[in-house]
Structures are given as structure tokens and as C-alpha cells.
Amino acid sequence: MKKLYSLIVAMFLIVGAFAQTPPYTDNFESYTVGGYLAAQNPDWWTTWSNTPGTGEDAIISNAHANSGAQSVLVDETGGSTDLILKLGNKTAGLYYIGWYVFVDNGKAGYYNIQHFQSPGTEWAFEVYFNTDGSGTLKAGGNSITFSYPKATWFKVYHEIDLDNDQIKLYVNGTQVHQWPFSYQASSTTGTKQLGAVDFFAGAQTGETPQYWFDDISFELAPAPLYSQNFDSWAVGSYVAVNDPEWFTTWSNSPGTGEDALIDNAFSHSSSNSARVDETDGATDLILKLGNKTSGHYNLSWYMYIENGKAGYYNIQHFQSPGTEWAFEMYFKANGTGKLLEGNNTITFTYPQATWFKVEHDINIDNDWIKLYVNNVLIEEWPFSYQSGSTTGTNQLGAVDFFAGAEQGSGETPKYFFDDVVFMAYGAIPEANIEVDPTSLAAYLEPNSTITEQITITNSGSLDLNFDALVILNSGKMAGKATATPQPAVLTNAIAGPVLNGGAPSTDATAVLHYDGDNYSAIGWSSAPVTVTVAAMFPYTMTAPYAGMKINSVDVYINDLNSSGSNEMTVKIYGMGSTYEPGPLIYSQPFTPMGGGWEHIVLTTPVLVTGEDIWVGYQFTQNETGIYIPGTDAGPNHPYGDFLSTGVGWSHLSNNPSLLYNWNIRANLNGDPFNKWLTITPTSGTIAPAGSQILDVTFNSNNQPVGIYEGIVRIMSNDPDSPSVDVLCTLSVSVGINDMNKVAVLVYPNPAQDFINVAANQKITEIRIMNFAGQTLYKGNENHINISNLPKGIYYLQTITHEGISNIKFIKN
The missing domain is CATH 2.60.40.1930 (Macroglobulin (MG2) domain)
Structure with missing residues (x-):
């Protein structure tokens, strides 16, 4: 059957094992009313006796709520609530813990914080909310009194600094007390550790405990990642030239008209700001945010838009711009604005000819963003949304400060921004790889071996997970693509009658492919459209064939254009990432017959080196109602269904009705290389401040006299250096032992x-x-x-x- 492909984009999910790692926020709206909290969320919650779903567990209630319609009830119904929020036995760091509380008239409330997640060992402190609106804090053997409002919601907030052994407690916005956190409720000795919160149905003698809590948050204090006020840079200089580590331009051309200029006409702090306008070309400045896939961030700056001028910016899901617009913001010349997110338009106002703050609270872990303009919440929504759709990648890539205005408005874009601050809630733990040396050379006589060593060090705060592979004759294939990705906008495609095109015959020594027999074909309902379809074969798949060559490629081509060209192009790309290829290393045009398998013999065979390789083809569909690229019947392999209509890449399977693989097969011939370079171990985990030695063995057995080049590529979870190459050179020659030192x-x-x-x-x-x-x-x-x-x-x-x-x- 032929299929129509409509409006899909790539989505990449990062999944990991759970731990009590902040941030954690919960408004309890997603739970079943009348159900037990710990039974529905055992990752973060349990009970004193570790018996979720019993009378110790708290009930989800809709009687009162601080936000939304639901909250958590703590009372003596069915037994005394004794609910535990697990905080993970933290021993270092600055943490913020807060929630809202509602204590009705005639009722009382209570909670305590435990030094250990397993409760009952040490009460760090206790808080009583008495029936008469007074309160009592018990800490360090002292009782501190305070007041709270009855029958209304109020906030309880804690700043717990484990590094300095201090805690501050706030009730209803007022600081109640500050003291060493290692104290216990009844003594000044204890363990400096943050274990758990105990929401207990307790009260002073003779009072009835009953209260609700809502909107809980547990987070590490935000750590500054970057701040810039532009005051140390010369007026008239370019932003991206001054700071290429954090800024670039859309076309990666700092110092051109795309770059923003430092200006002193207006500034929020001190004397300078950055100007975005159409002088010498439209400013298109990129603030690089590092493709964050986890964590909770705050990003803000101040803007100034003169009367009669307009402003614009967007946030990109990818640091390499043009793949996915997370959302777009228009500041119109009349003081109104438009936010485009999730195919919605939200209007707002902003003050003209004065500085105002733009602030983003971006929680990637919860896929949520809150956007504030001039300290007013404009909207909140899933961050993975794109500006024009509700699908996308939950990733924080970049800000695009563009000299744009609403299409057709005739408005002139010009604005200034200043005091950029990018913070992470909590010091995001990251691995940091260091590799020494960065090159190795061996000089051997025939039929001998030598083992050298590479040391990998983890200077980060998170375990470093690495994989090491050998790439032979690596000079034949280059590194990552340098092209700027453009949107992979895929519109409207269908699948018609079952084709049953079978499989091609082959005399190849080996075939790289994911697909089964031909079953279907895909077409686009909007034409003309140029599409590249591809399969990615990772190094784990190609390593056994290093040294062999791709001599031919088989693809299934179903329909042809009735008018215009039917020329297509085989494209082979080098190693990139799991979501986009590296550079184009080979292309060859071909004109298919249609209605079957096409066998394309490569004019110049492509060497397989043992690294990832992408094999595909590009075609143009000139008219609607035809279905060109063939697929199997599925299920899809995650690397077997890539496609692109620009430089950005997506998956056919992003449309859940099209879970197929492209009919693409790379035919290999020849003999694999002699494995003159090996490495062990090929994977491992290195703790922070730890190191691992890799043994690299050069082997000249059966290796002719000559010079051989290879690479040991070390890939890791270091977000800044996901791959490090160590150049390895072997010289095989007679008389090596007579060489100079x-x-x-x-x-x-x-x-x-x-x-x-x-x-x-x-x-x-x-x-x-x-x-x-x-x-x-x-x-x-x-x-x-x-x-x-x-x-x-x-x-x-x-x-x-x-x-x-x-x-x-x-x-x-």
C-alpha cells in the first residue's frame, strides 16, 4: 500500500533510571481523585512504614486547591496520614523546598524533615500549625513561635544549604528562623543530611489534625551558567566576535551583518547593550545554549523597543539553527505582542520605550516552559512543542535574536537587549572527558607488536560512560557536517495498494540493510518537494567490514514523475550523530526505471572504515498522487527510516501509521582490513575524578611495509566533547631498531x-x-x-x- 506522509518532525527522548534528583515539582492534577499519592507516584513518595495505598498514604482531594482543582489531604481518615517525600539523602548542595498549605478553621497541621530518607532516625526539625493560627518550630532544642493565616493558602519555604550547614524557614513570606541544619529537633547534634519530608497527621494535644498541601517543589539552587551585560566590549564591535564561545550567527559568520552590534544609545545596566536591526543586513544572532536534554533552566534578558519599532526572537530546539523553532515572539510597533507556540497564538502587551524583562523558566525534565514578559506570566506549555505544532524535540538549543517583524505588517525591526542571564537550577551534574595523549605512533618491523596506552580522565561531577572504536584509513572519511540545518518540514504523504516488490538478488559479500521485502511506497500530497531518504549503519554494524567497499546500492523506486526530471542521486554520508549524518562523502546520479528495485553500481566504490555510515538517495516529487520511495512492511528500525526535505532530519515513523523501513541496501565486496590496530577495553564507566587506561595494540603481522593511519574514537556522555579522536599511525619498516631515538x-x-x-x-x-x-x-x-x-x-x-x-x- 502507498502512504501519505503528513506533518512530522523528529523527536528524541532521553530515558534514564530514576533517582531522587531535583528538580521535582508537582501540582497533583494528574492523579486520580480519591486515590493514594504514594501508590500513584512511588518514585518520589512512600509512607512511614513503606506501605503505599494504606491509611498512612495521603488522599488526592478536590475539596481545596492552590492551583488547578486538586491537592493532597493529610488527616486521620482511615488511619493517620504519615506520608514521606523522598529527598535522596543529600549531603552537599543548596536546595529549595516549598509547598502551599491550607489549614481550615478549627483544624491543625504538622510536618517534619528527616535527616535520613528512611524515617525515624533523626528529626531535623518539627513544625506545628496550631488551631488558633499560631505556629511552633522545634529546632535545636528550642521552640520558635510564628503565625500563619487560617482557611487560606500560604507558602512554606525552606532554603537548605548543606555546604554551609544552614537552613532558613519561611512561612507566608516571613522568615521564621535560621539555624544549623545538622541540628535535630531536640538537640544541637545530628547529621548534616537531607533525607525526607514527613507529612504527618499530627497536632498539639487536644487538637484535630487536618490540612491540605499543593504545588510542591524541590530543586537545587540555580547556578549561573552565563551572564553578559556587554559593558566590557567596545561600542561598534560585534557580539559574536567578542564572545564566539556563546554567540554565533545563523550562517555561522560572526562579524557580518548577521552579527549584533554593541551600542550605547540605550542600556539597562551601565552603558552598553546589544542592538538588533537591519543595518548592513538583518541581525540574526544566535545565543548557543548547548542542546540541553535534561535539567531545569532560567533564561532572561531585558529588552528596549523604541516607539514605532518592532522586535522579534525565537528559541530553537537545536543549537544548529533551523531544525525546530520551539516558539516565536513578536513585539509589534503598537505595544502589543504575539507568542506562537504549539500552533497557538497568544497575545500580550509590553511597555514601549522603556526596559522590560523577558524571562523563561524551562524545565526540560518535565517538558514545560513558563514565559514572562515584564514580570507577567504570558503562557506556560510543553517545551517540546514547536511554534507551529504540538510535536517536537524536548531540547534547549539556542536563542535567535533576529531583526524580524510580523509578515505583511510593514513594521521596522529594531530593538536592544541587555543583561542576559542563563542559569541552571542546581549545578547540573556532567561528565567531563580528558584524553591523553591525543596521538600515538608506532614503528615496527614486520611481524611484531607493541602496546601503547591512552588515559581517559573524568574531571566532571557525573559518571563518564564511554565507548571506544577503531577506525581504519580514517583519512578517507571526514568528521561532522558543517552545513547549517534547515527545517525538515514534511507535509502530506499516503500509502496505496500493497506492492509486494520482493527483494533484490545480489552477489555481494555482505549487505548492510534493515528492510525486508518491498511492501509499500510513500508520497507527498504537497508538490513539488525534494526529499532525501536514508538508513544509518552504526559503527557496531560496520566494524567487521572495515576495509571492504560499497560497490553498489539497491533501492526500490515505485512511481515516477509524469513530467519533469526523474533523475535521482545516491548519497553516502560519513559519521555524524544519531539524528543527523556527517559530511556527504559520495554522490552519484541515476535515472530509475520505476516499478521495482534499482541496482546502482558506484563509479567509485566507497571504503568502509568501521565508523557510522549513512546510505540514501535524493529525489524530487513533481506532482501529487504518486509514491516514489519504497518501504518494507515494518516494524521500523530507529536507524532505517531517516528522511529530510532540507538539511534537518526526521523519521518516517514519527507518523505512527508509517512504521516502515526504506528499501535501501548497501552491497559490500572485497576483503576486510587486516586488524593492525585494536583497543581494549571498548567501553566502561569512570567515576568523577577517576581515570581509565586503554591499551592500544599495534600489530604488523601480515602488514606490508608502509605507513598506516587509523583513529581511536572515544565517544562519551560528555555533552561538550561527545567524541574525541586519537590519531594512530603505524610505520612498518625493516631496520627500525637502527633508527634514532x-x-x-x-x-x-x-x-x-x-x-x-x-x-x-x-x-x-x-x-x-x-x-x-x-x-x-x-x-x-x-x-x-x-x-x-x-x-x-x-x-x-x-x-x-x-x-x-x-x-x-x-x-x-
Whole structure:
């Protein structure tokens, strides 16, 4: 059957094991009224006796609510409520814990905080809400009194600083007391640890306990990740040029008209701000936020829009812009505004010709965002939404400060922004990988081996999980794509009668594919449209075939255009990520016959090196009602159904009725490489401040005399360096033992654009000099750009702890 594909985008989910790791927020609206809280959410809640669903558990109630319609009731119905909020036995950090409480007239309330999650060992302190509206805090053997409002909601809030052993307690916005958190309720000794909250149906003698609580939050204090007031930068200079670590432009061209200028015409603090307008081209400035997939963040800045001018910005789900617009904000010239989110339009107002704050509370863990303009909540919604749809990626990528205005309005975009602050609620634990050395070289006579070592160190605060793979002849394939992703907007496609196109015959040594026999084909109801479909074969799948070549590709092409060109293009890409390919390494046009399998013999076979490889083809559907790319009957493999209508990529299976794989098969021939480079272990976990040694073995057995290049690629959960390459070079030669103590390889030689340098000792410095003795380069990189050198002969001097080596090389 042929299928219509409509309006889908990629969604990537990060799933992990649960722990009591803040932030945790709950308004209790998602639970069943009359049901037990701990029974419905055992991850965060239990009871004193660890018996959820009994009288100790709290009931979800709709009698009172601070927000929404539901809250949690603590009373003596069916037994005394004794509900435990598990806080995970925290021993370090600054935490905020708060909730709202409602104590009716004639009733009382109580809670305590425990130093241990398993309750009953140490009461850190106790709080009584007495029937008469007075309250009592018991801490450190003291009783501190306070008051609270009856029959209305009020907030209870705690700042617990474990690093400094201090706690502040606030009731209804008033600080009740501050004291060492390690104290117990009845003594000044105890354990400095945050274990649990006990919501107990307790009261002073003779009083009746009954209260409700709602809107609970538990979070680490926000830690500043970035702040900028622009005051240290020269007026007239470019933002992204001043700070390329945090800023770039849409086309990655800092210092052009897309970049924002530093201006002193208006400023919120001190003297400078950033100006967004159409001077020398429309500003299109990107604030890079790092593709955050977990955590809770606060992002804010101040804006100034002159009378008669307009403003605009959007937030992107991906740091590489153009893949998904999370939402868009228009500030119109008349002082009104429009928020576009989830295919909704929300209007608001803002003050003109004065500074106002724009603030975002983005909780990726809960897929939720709150947006404030001038300290007024404009809207809250799932952050994974896109501006024009309710599907998308729950990821925080970038802010786009664009000189835009509402289409057709005729308004002139111009605004200023200042005092940017990006904070994380809690120091987000991250792994941080450090690899030493970054290159290895071995010099062996035939039929011998040597083992060198790589040390991986985790300097972060989270366990580092790594995988290591070997890529042979890596120079044949480059790294990540540099193109700026564009929207993968996929509109309207269907599946017609069952095709039963079978499978292609092949004499290949091996075939890379996910698909079964042809079953269906896909078409788009909006035409013309150019689409690339592909399958990604990860390194775990290609490693056994490293050294073989893709000689041909089989694809199933169903319908053809009745007018216009039917030329298509095979496309093969290098290693990228799990959601987009690396660079295009091979393309070849072909014109299919249609109605069956197409066998495309590659003019230049593509080497398989043992890294990820993407194989696909591009076509243009010129008219509606046709179905070009063939699929199997499914179920889909997550790497077998990629597609793109730009540079951004999506999945066919994002439409739940199209769970198919593309009919794409890569045929391999030849013999695998001799495995002259191996590594062990190939995976592991390194604790913070820990390290792991990898053994890298060079083997010249059955290896002809020559120079061989490979890479040990180390992939990890370090968000800043997800992959690190260690260049490995093997020189096989007779008479190696007669070589000097310092052996250096320079290749290629002659060279035109780059030279590579490898040595049998750790290189401390490399110099390139001309015949006049002038030093033209000094550094320690082992991959050196020489494209700007005039043609001629040069000396390369390599300095190590064992001595100095001088080698001539020729620049063509």
C-alpha cells in the first residue's frame, strides 16, 4: 500500500533510571481523585512504614486547591496520614523546598524533615500549625513561635544549604528562623543530611489534625551558567566576535551583518547593550545554549523597543539553527505582542520605550516552559512543542535574536537587549572527558607488536560512560557536517495498494540493510518537494567490514514523475550523530526505471572504515498522487527510516501509521582490513575524578611495509566533547631498531594544504622554518594547515623530551 506522509518532525527522548534528583515539582492534577499519592507516584513518595495505598498514604482531594482543582489531604481518615517525600539523602548542595498549605478553621497541621530518607532516625526539625493560627518550630532544642493565616493558602519555604550547614524557614513570606541544619529537633547534634519530608497527621494535644498541601517543589539552587551585560566590549564591535564561545550567527559568520552590534544609545545596566536591526543586513544572532536534554533552566534578558519599532526572537530546539523553532515572539510597533507556540497564538502587551524583562523558566525534565514578559506570566506549555505544532524535540538549543517583524505588517525591526542571564537550577551534574595523549605512533618491523596506552580522565561531577572504536584509513572519511540545518518540514504523504516488490538478488559479500521485502511506497500530497531518504549503519554494524567497499546500492523506486526530471542521486554520508549524518562523502546520479528495485553500481566504490555510515538517495516529487520511495512492511528500525526535505532530519515513523523501513541496501565486496590496530577495553564507566587506561595494540603481522593511519574514537556522555579522536599511525619498516631515538613521520610529503606529524615520543613543540631560518609556525598540533605557505622546501623541527628531529618537506 502507498502512504501519505503528513506533518512530522523528529523527536528524541532521553530515558534514564530514576533517582531522587531535583528538580521535582508537582501540582497533583494528574492523579486520580480519591486515590493514594504514594501508590500513584512511588518514585518520589512512600509512607512511614513503606506501605503505599494504606491509611498512612495521603488522599488526592478536590475539596481545596492552590492551583488547578486538586491537592493532597493529610488527616486521620482511615488511619493517620504519615506520608514521606523522598529527598535522596543529600549531603552537599543548596536546595529549595516549598509547598502551599491550607489549614481550615478549627483544624491543625504538622510536618517534619528527616535527616535520613528512611524515617525515624533523626528529626531535623518539627513544625506545628496550631488551631488558633499560631505556629511552633522545634529546632535545636528550642521552640520558635510564628503565625500563619487560617482557611487560606500560604507558602512554606525552606532554603537548605548543606555546604554551609544552614537552613532558613519561611512561612507566608516571613522568615521564621535560621539555624544549623545538622541540628535535630531536640538537640544541637545530628547529621548534616537531607533525607525526607514527613507529612504527618499530627497536632498539639487536644487538637484535630487536618490540612491540605499543593504545588510542591524541590530543586537545587540555580547556578549561573552565563551572564553578559556587554559593558566590557567596545561600542561598534560585534557580539559574536567578542564572545564566539556563546554567540554565533545563523550562517555561522560572526562579524557580518548577521552579527549584533554593541551600542550605547540605550542600556539597562551601565552603558552598553546589544542592538538588533537591519543595518548592513538583518541581525540574526544566535545565543548557543548547548542542546540541553535534561535539567531545569532560567533564561532572561531585558529588552528596549523604541516607539514605532518592532522586535522579534525565537528559541530553537537545536543549537544548529533551523531544525525546530520551539516558539516565536513578536513585539509589534503598537505595544502589543504575539507568542506562537504549539500552533497557538497568544497575545500580550509590553511597555514601549522603556526596559522590560523577558524571562523563561524551562524545565526540560518535565517538558514545560513558563514565559514572562515584564514580570507577567504570558503562557506556560510543553517545551517540546514547536511554534507551529504540538510535536517536537524536548531540547534547549539556542536563542535567535533576529531583526524580524510580523509578515505583511510593514513594521521596522529594531530593538536592544541587555543583561542576559542563563542559569541552571542546581549545578547540573556532567561528565567531563580528558584524553591523553591525543596521538600515538608506532614503528615496527614486520611481524611484531607493541602496546601503547591512552588515559581517559573524568574531571566532571557525573559518571563518564564511554565507548571506544577503531577506525581504519580514517583519512578517507571526514568528521561532522558543517552545513547549517534547515527545517525538515514534511507535509502530506499516503500509502496505496500493497506492492509486494520482493527483494533484490545480489552477489555481494555482505549487505548492510534493515528492510525486508518491498511492501509499500510513500508520497507527498504537497508538490513539488525534494526529499532525501536514508538508513544509518552504526559503527557496531560496520566494524567487521572495515576495509571492504560499497560497490553498489539497491533501492526500490515505485512511481515516477509524469513530467519533469526523474533523475535521482545516491548519497553516502560519513559519521555524524544519531539524528543527523556527517559530511556527504559520495554522490552519484541515476535515472530509475520505476516499478521495482534499482541496482546502482558506484563509479567509485566507497571504503568502509568501521565508523557510522549513512546510505540514501535524493529525489524530487513533481506532482501529487504518486509514491516514489519504497518501504518494507515494518516494524521500523530507529536507524532505517531517516528522511529530510532540507538539511534537518526526521523519521518516517514519527507518523505512527508509517512504521516502515526504506528499501535501501548497501552491497559490500572485497576483503576486510587486516586488524593492525585494536583497543581494549571498548567501553566502561569512570567515576568523577577517576581515570581509565586503554591499551592500544599495534600489530604488523601480515602488514606490508608502509605507513598506516587509523583513529581511536572515544565517544562519551560528555555533552561538550561527545567524541574525541586519537590519531594512530603505524610505520612498518625493516631496520627500525637502527633508527634514532626520536623518530618522526611527516605525511603527506610533498603536501599542499595540510601535513600530519607523528612521533615515537611525546611532542612538546613543532616549528616550521624556511631556508632563511625564519620561524613560520610554532605550536604542538599534529595536523597543521600549510595552505598559506608559498611553494618550496621547508624544515619541520620536532622537539621532544628525548631530543630534536629536523625533517625537510615540500609544499606544492
